[in-house]
Amino acid sequence: MSNLERFYNLVDGNYQASATGCWLTTANPYTGADWAEVPQCGIDDVEQAVAAAYRAFSSGPWARLNATARGKLLRRLGDLIARDAEKLAALEVRDNGKLYAEMLGQLRYLPEWYYYFGGLADKIEGGVLPSDKAEVFSYTKREPLGVVVAITPWNSPLMLLTWKLAPALAAGNTVVIKPSEFTSCSTLALMALFKEAGFPDGVVNTVTGFGHEVGTALVSHPLVAKVAFTGGDATGASVYSQAAKNIKHVTLELGGKSPNIIFADAHIENAVKGAISGIFAASGQTCIAGSRLLVQRSVYQQVSEKVVALARTAQLGDPMLSTTQVGPITTLPQRDKVLQYIDVAREGGAECLLGGKRPEAEALANGWFVEPTIFADVHNQMRIAREEVFGPILSIIPFDDDDEALSIANDTPYGLAAGVWTADIRRAFRFTDQIRAGTVWVNTYRAVSFMAPFGGYKQSGIGRENGQVAIDDYLQTKSVWVNLAEEVLNPFVMR
Structure with a gap:
């Protein structure tokens, strides 16, 4: 039995190891010494996590939850993150070696994303359309996409995860998270707060492991509707190519040479x-x-x-x-x-x-x-x-x-x-x-905000995170036509 601290995935509301029982070690960059283990997952774990997220989206309590209730859950989560900011920041430092001062600043700021998008959850509106057709009423609805896969890097795990999670959940989607194999611990620790906040089982799930194993399987899974990825441009291009095979929605936040x-x-x-x-x-x-x-x-x-x-x-x-x-x-x-x-x-x-x-x-x-x-x-x-x-x-x-x-x-x-x-x-x-x-x-540098859209031109990415526009990337528009006429006209002619 290992003496290292162990972290477990959250799948369908349950904490669990991988199907194979294999583990990955993670090291403290300041000491170079291993300090923790996370599950090394495979295809079976991917199938279980995606299935849980799909059930939660399709038929679980989350699917019946109204937008105002979703917003309240997100704001409650923000309060819990604020409460545990010091603990989560220290965990991030141990896992990725960045300064505690910076990580604590990020963690104390992070709740604002959940408050902001929690407030937007019940501001998602369709609209009544003008019509050039007699006795027809038409309107639009904004609906969630479905299961979203969030793939995050090792440099700022919780902040960059939040940029995906907050708008995805506010829009009504469910999520499967694949953190970097180098820095998974803080993400797994965060999952306890989702349970404490009262999110239904299966709404948020995690799968840890190597990108070429679980990452590829998640991106290509037929039940996944969207992939939100932050990382290098070469890997981003691969994600884009794989997602295109199933015509998935994609947000890519990639590299820079600013x-x-x-x-x-x-x-x-x-x-x-x-x-x-x-x-x-x-x-x-x-x-x-x-x-x-x-x-x-x-x-x-x-x-x-x-x-x-x-x-x-x-x-x-x-x-x-x-x-x-x-x-x-x-x-x-x-x-x-x-x-x-x-x-x-x-x-x-x-x-x-x-x-x-x-x-x-x-x-x-x-x-x-x-x-x-x-x-x-x-x-x-x-x-x-x-x-x-x-x-x-x-x-x-x-x-x-x-x-x-x-x-x-x-x-x-x-x-x-x-x-x-x-x-x-x-x-x-x-x-x-x-x-x-x-x-x-x-006359400044490195300023970011939950209110300011963030993303790249050219090979730096596709789509935007943060700000009101971010939620649009987790929604799709449905047009609805209602015939009010008493008699159906010629069925052989387009109305």
Whole structure:
């Protein structure tokens, strides 16, 4: 019997291991030591979870629940998350190595999504349609899709799950969750709050395991109506292709190579802080990371020096401590990938101004750390400027004028986010109009809200999460025609 803490899946209201009895170990990125186990599921577990979700959607108490009652359940869940925010945040840190300060901030903010979408649940309306046909009444209804599969990544498990769960449940769907095999524990712990809140059995279910086993089976399952996925673009393309075979609805929130643009007229001190926040917060493990820092040539040297000086002060260490500013990389394979990209940057001719290796401090030796790393002399065709690293690596790219900045910013297959630092309001509006990205920040970076739609252009994704528009992606429209005439006209002619 293992001494590791065990977490169980929730399926049809029951906590359970996998059908095979196999387990996956999960490690603490700060210590490198295994600390927990989650079920390693397979096809039988997928079938059971999807069947439970389909029953709950089709014929269970959830199917008969009115929209106002659904909203009350979501708001009750928000209250429970607020109550347990500290416990859930500590669990996330243990599982993914991100700073406790950041995770606690996320968990304390998370209830707002459930309050917001709980409030929207009974605001979903159809409408009466004007008609050009005599004695016919027509109207529309907005209805849920059915079983939704939510596939979440390892960097912010509960936040990115919530972006899917809250609108999906508010719309009346049921959900099967497949968390990352690296960071499943906080998601499984959250399931107890659904039971406590009073959600009917089968409305929310979990299946843990490897993507190529359970992920593929979930995406291709004929009873699944929609897949909501957050992760890398290569995996997202595979999900999209598999889902298309059964004509499923899909929301994809994928990667980014976001430009963070500093003009000479910007408030330089604030812009430097924004550059640091954009890439070194969360150890660069965010899809919106401002990994390309575009700096106007007249202030390039000044900005580069200030960014290096500030980054040099960053404290690496135990993510549970309030003094720590940069934590470890969440997974060992990702840590190794980040180190490989450092070699790629050097081989491509970039100059390393800071970092570029694992930290030497003995206290960090067992953790999966990479020093905050800054490269200069980068041009936009280098691999380090074109491929998503998902780690604490910043590439500084010079530009001369607005047109060149805009050209470089848009010269990427991605389009998730961008930042613009300038005192010129006309320039700010021009760039927000012309940058091809789903989110553009002006004189700030990394701001998100339950009210603000989030998603990407180009290879950064399809669909939007958050805001009122998000609920539309979990609904379908039905048109209803009612004939009020006493006599049916010629049956051989289209009415």
